[in-house]
Amino acid sequence: MRTSSMVWLIASLAQLAAGQVPSRSEAANARELRRQTYSQLSKSVFAGPTAPVDALQRAVSLPAARVDEITEQLHNLLVAEIEDALAGPKPAGRDVAQSLGRLLGETSISEWDAQSSNTPFAEFVELNGAQTLAVAYGVLRSGGALPNSHPYFEFYAPENGAWQLKTQANLDFDRCTFFVSPIDEGLPGQAWFLAWGKVFGDTGSRLKLRLFAFDGTSVKTIWQRDGLSAGLVIASRKSVSLEYDKEYRSPERVHETLYPSFDGLR
């Protein structure tokens, strides 16, 4: 990234921080610079299939602390992108997801493999008369044969006239594929989402699932399953169908259909 662009980006961000609303062209330029910044940063922490071998070796050998540090910087840019996308008139979930996808580029989990994620995901929900946006996405780090994915599941709400990050789910899907699907809530006044994934490289293709409930303020895990070998999921708003080996490498398959109830899925 050129130094002059960095100076401009910092000046623009300072403007925003000072409450000065940039013009439309300034906002477009800021978005472009954000993408450039994200692209440069992400290349230091992740090497995709087209990256040269030396870039791949640099990415996979980056110290964990440095990986976390860069991940945090990438996340700040992603949050800014989401808030920017929500700043327009009548924002749609699809627009936010597309905007995120453009910024994530190769670092999106779904770019690794179509089977590895349905994110970026963005969907508006109305809770107690207020609009909230649920957003799920993930950042790929490392590269090599097994990506070090780091997913996010966040909730945004308007505050003082601007959309802001309200809260985020406590996820344990690092190094995993990552899927999110809305499901009918079992309790009024909440929005429920089912998330699932598998560890990249797992010979057993073990499935884990988490059901998150968002009440407009906070999000918590209300149901979970782990270790379903050769697990498959079919999720709809009304039900969740699971299929998995009774035991690892058992010829016997288990089929379950679960429905939302007040305390999770049954």
Place this chain on the structure above:
Amino acid sequence: METSRPSRFSSRFSLSRFSPSRFSPLPVLSPRWNVPSPRLCQHRLKIPYWSVWAEPQPVIFSCGGPWCPGYNSVSVSGSGFTGQSAWITGSFVDSSSLSVMSDSSAQGWVQVDSGITSPTYASVYVGSASCVVVMEPEPVVTGVSTSGSPWYSGNSYTFAISGSGFTGQSVTFSSTAPFESSSVSVVSDSLIQGSVTVWPNYSFGTWIAILIGNVSAAAANFWVGPPPPPPPSITVSQSPSTLNLSTGDTNTTITTTVTPSAYSFSPVFAWGLQGNPPTSTPPPCAVSPGFSANGGTGSVNTTVTAAPAGCSGIFNAQAAVGAQTSGVFTQIVVPPQILIQVLYGEANGQAQIGDNVSEPAIGVTIQNRFGDSTYFPGSTNYQNTITPDQFNGIAGSVNNGPDPELSNAAAVYAGTANMYVANARCFFSPDASGWAQIQVALSSGTTTIPSVNNDPGCYPSSIRQFLYKSSIGYNANRNGAPAFIFVQPRSASAPAVVQIP
């Protein structure tokens, strides 16, 4: 003339001093006797003239010792003994007898009380002369050690005798004839040490005692003799030539055979670590073997174990019987237990249906990750590669070496599996629908990786390649698919699925 007195009683007088036969030929005037009292003189008037001569003053030069509990011979030397009485007194003297044998010698014996616990003194008198003799507790031997036994001709040995009451005791060999050189000395009250060198041509067998004082009870005995006859000519062999071992195995044996079959032996094993692959930093933990101490005739089974648990190593072991070693080694292969466990957990079912390809194939696939710092950084050995999140089938309850998992793990670990999986570093078991898609992709040569269930997602899909290994058996769960599909990287333009033998 003898005097015999009870212990702890003594008298300075004896009738012997009046015996004419005990007069010295040149009597010295004794101040004690040269002026008899008038009363005595009156009495002595009846005594012949020469009898009134005063006796010479006795002087004791030596009276021997020390004495030990029991009977001790007593020999006193000096001068002027003729005509003197002689006796012994002391608090631990039970009885004694001492006679003047000549003008310069008195001899006899003394019985020292066995209750003596510390050095005590006794007095020996010859007339007015006296000397002091120490009486010491009897030495007691409680332990004997030597650098070798028997003491063979041509060899040197040291020895030590432990016990009590050694101080002041003389210590000698009962014979030094077998020895070219010898020494022995009292080091302390509780220790005697010595050394011997047996004559090279000494060809007799004999007991040699180390005598402490004069008490036979305190002797230590050593057998001195020529070397034993050499063992009969034997041949030693061992089997098997290769042995696979788990650190949890306790019943794996090496058989040592000696001819002639009547020869009784206990083999001992020498071993050396040959390797512990893979080379990594830090290196994998290495096992050390252990061998049981069995003996017998003909063929003897020695149980081999390896520790610490979970570690690995390849080493050679060679049996020895005396100076005779086996002409062959046994190569002992101890694969990491985690490798045995993952082969068992991932493919034991396949082995049960006769699929002897699956286990070594997945083992080699795991091994391929080592040293691949580009795609599998951090995978440098079995322990840090076979992790529970990557391998569903780690049979943690398998803590020994069942077959065929042990032999397959050993072959993979030792690099002798000879199993081709190309550059595969991942594997999975497709379901029936996934296998159908893989077959379609294989036959079409497409560069688009098929989307199949259970694909572990190794490598980005654009450079992911499935390997169909045709020698792999069908899945034991009878879903109609091969038990395993392997995964390796490819160029984006290469087919998504290829077949290997």
